[in-house]
Amino acid sequence: MIEERLAELGIELPPAPAPVAAYVPVRLGAGLAFVAGQIPDGGKLHPGHLGAEVTVEQGREAARVCALQALSALRAALGSLDRVRGILKVDVFVASAPGFTEQPQVANGASDVLVEIFGEAGQHARAAVGVAELPLGACVEVALTAEVA
Amino acid sequence: MIEERLAELGIELPPAPAPVAAYVPVRLGAGLAFVAGQIPDGGKLHPGHLGAEVTVEQGREAARVCALQALSALRAALGSLDRVRGILKVDVFVASAPGFTEQPQVANGASDVLVEIFGEAGQHARAAVGVAELPLGACVEVALTAEVA
Amino acid sequence: MIEERLAELGIELPPAPAPVAAYVPVRLGAGLAFVAGQIPDGGKLHPGHLGAEVTVEQGREAARVCALQALSALRAALGSLDRVRGILKVDVFVASAPGFTEQPQVANGASDVLVEIFGEAGQHARAAVGVAELPLGACVEVALTAEVA
Numbered sequence: 001m002i003e004e005r006l007a008e009l010g011i012e013l014p015p016a017p018a019p020v021a022a023y024v025p026v027r028l029g030a031g032l033a034f035v036a037g038q039i040p041d042g043g044k045l046h047p048g049h050l051g052a053e054v055t056v057e058q059g060r061e062a063a064r065v066c067a068l069q070a071l072s073a074l075r076a077a078l079g080s081l082d083r084v085r086g087i088l089k090v091d092v093f094v095a096s097a098p099g100f101t102e103q104p105q106v107a108n109g110a111s112d113v114l115v116e117i118f119g120e121a122g123q124h125a126r127a128a129v130g131v132a133e134l135p136l137g138a139c140v141e142v143a144l145t146a147e148v149a
Numbered sequence: 150m151i152e153e154r155l156a157e158l159g160i161e162l163p164p165a166p167a168p169v170a171a172y173v174p175v176r177l178g179a180g181l182a183f184v185a186g187q188i189p190d191g192g193k194l195h196p197g198h199l200g201a202e203v204t205v206e207q208g209r210e211a212a213r214v215c216a217l218q219a220l221s222a223l224r225a226a227l228g229s230l231d232r233v234r235g236i237l238k239v240d241v242f243v244a245s246a247p248g249f250t251e252q253p254q255v256a257n258g259a260s261d262v263l264v265e266i267f268g269e270a271g272q273h274a275r276a277a278v279g280v281a282e283l284p285l286g287a288c289v290e291v292a293l294t295a296e297v298a
Numbered sequence: 299m300i301e302e303r304l305a306e307l308g309i310e311l312p313p314a315p316a317p318v319a320a321y322v323p324v325r326l327g328a329g330l331a332f333v334a335g336q337i338p339d340g341g342k343l344h345p346g347h348l349g350a351e352v353t354v355e356q357g358r359e360a361a362r363v364c365a366l367q368a369l370s371a372l373r374a375a376l377g378s379l380d381r382v383r384g385i386l387k388v389d390v391f392v393a394s395a396p397g398f399t400e401q402p403q404v405a406n407g408a409s410d411v412l413v414e415i416f417g418e419a420g421q422h423a424r425a426a427v428g429v430a431e432l433p434l435g436a437c438v439e440v441a442l443t444a445e446v447a
Contacts, residue, residue: 022406022409022410022412022413022421023388023405023409023421023422023423023424024421024422024423025423026423027384027385027386027387027421027422027423029329029330029383029384029386029445030179030328030329030330030386030445031178031179031180031329032178032179032386034386034387034422034423034443035423036423036424036425037424037425037426037427043399051282085178086176086178087176088176088178088179088181088183089176089183089294090172091425093425093427096281096282098281098282099282100282101192101282101283101284101285101286101287102284103282103283103284104284107172108171111171111172112171114171115171123171123172123173123176124172124173124176124183125172125173125174125175125176125183125184125185125292126172126185126186127185127186127240127242127290127292128186128284129186129242129280129282129283129284129290130280130281130282130283130284131280131281131427131428131429131430132280132281132394132396132428132429132430133349133394133396133397133398133399133401133427133428134399134401134427134428135399135400135401135402135426135427135428136399137399138399141425141427143423143425145183145387147178147179179328180327180328180329181327181328200431234327235325235327236325237325237327237328237330237332238325238332238443239321245430245431247430247431248431249431250341250431250432250433250434250435250436251433252431252432252433253433256321257320260320260321261320263320264320272320272321272322272325273321273322273325273332274321274322274323274324274325274332274333274334274441275321275334275335276334276335276389276391276439276441277335277433278335278391278429278431278432278433278439279429279430279431279432279433280429280430281429281430294332296327296328
């Protein structure tokens with residue numbers, strides 16, 4: 001059903017991120033799936049800091065791509081996104097220049113697409129904070145926790 | 150019983166935070182409740198950075214208010230705080246000016262009130278870190294994970 | 299078995315961190331163990347910021363020590379590390395000077411030792427971000443979530 005919903009929405013998931021070193025993209029346990037922090041397109045999509053070289057609209061787009069990468073990783077780990085019962089928590093870290101306080105608007109890029117795809121099951125708790133620096137100069141990093149069947 | 154304990158302590162919970170956009174204040178799943186990151190009074194209580202315009206005492210008060218807001222959100226989601234088996238994890242993000250390293254003292258504002266209210270069941274693991282910026286210029290953001298019946 | 303593996307590897311866990319104030323080193327619930335954020339040797343090992351006074355190699359060593367402290371806390375809470383079914387999620391916060399974007403290399407210090415000790419069960423999802431400041435001037439803070447029997 002979720003695969004059909006993706007098709008309806010015209011959303012094609014990006015390639016699942018490759019396992020990097022000692023950590024894995026998705027870890028299952030205790031009825032949960034923990035998805036590793038995603039940076040958009042290896043950090044290459046809109047690199048930099050919000051409030052400096054990256055606009056809110058670009059940050060929102062980057063957060064959306066991170067969320068889709070997370071789903072791609074989930075699909076690879078579970079076989080099908082239909083095994084996802086719900087998205088429980090989303091953590092959004094926004095690389096922020098001094099004085100930038102619109103982290104929620106950036107994080108909505110991730111939240112909105114999750115609800116678009118999963119409907120009510122995609123509604124999640126969220127923390128969005130502004131950090132100093134992110135891996136490879138990325139503007140945003142998104143990690144998520146899902147409940148799985 | 151927790152409601153009686155709140156009355157004994159003379160603590161009145163603040164209004165439950167309104168759902169914002171695509172995310173929700175509390176998400177339940179896998180026996181857990183994830184409470185979204187709370188900023189104190191919409192960021193209006195002691196805005197700014199610790200180590201600059203906000204004192205440790207003010208930060209601690211703000212963290213306490215965040216924890217109470219989180220409980221208010223939990224009560225709204227669960228019907229009653231008596232369904233909370235325990236507070237498992239608290240994440241405290243402190244807006245920190247260069248050189249400010251007393252994040253634990255600030256975070257104690259949240260931790261102390263949780264233990265005051267829940268007793269042993271309120272004892273939790275915690276991470277406290279100093280971030281660059283927080284939504285709406287808040288000085289602190291507190292997210293928590295609880296076990297629920 | 300994990301105790302034997304530690305002996306094989308010649309790894310001696312550091313003393314379990316003392317409970318501090320209102321929070322506890324480890325909290326169990328819902329089949330999970332949440333381990334509080336660890337700073338290396340009370341912040342005294344390689345204090346400062348990556349990209350300034352702390353090298354990547356020093357940061358990696360500090361992250362490794364944090365992971366070992368977390369295991370020490372887990373052992374103290376569970377009686378034995380053999381009750382750990384797996385490490386699910388590791389959160390690594392790296393104190394980062396402007397322009398430092400090698401948080402993953404630092405975080406590998408924690409990830410590598412967890413896999414060294416637990417093998418496949420030690421493979422985890424991870425988030426690594428660069429923060430402004432950490433408690434007591436520590437260069438890195440590591441929190442983890444495990445599945446327990």
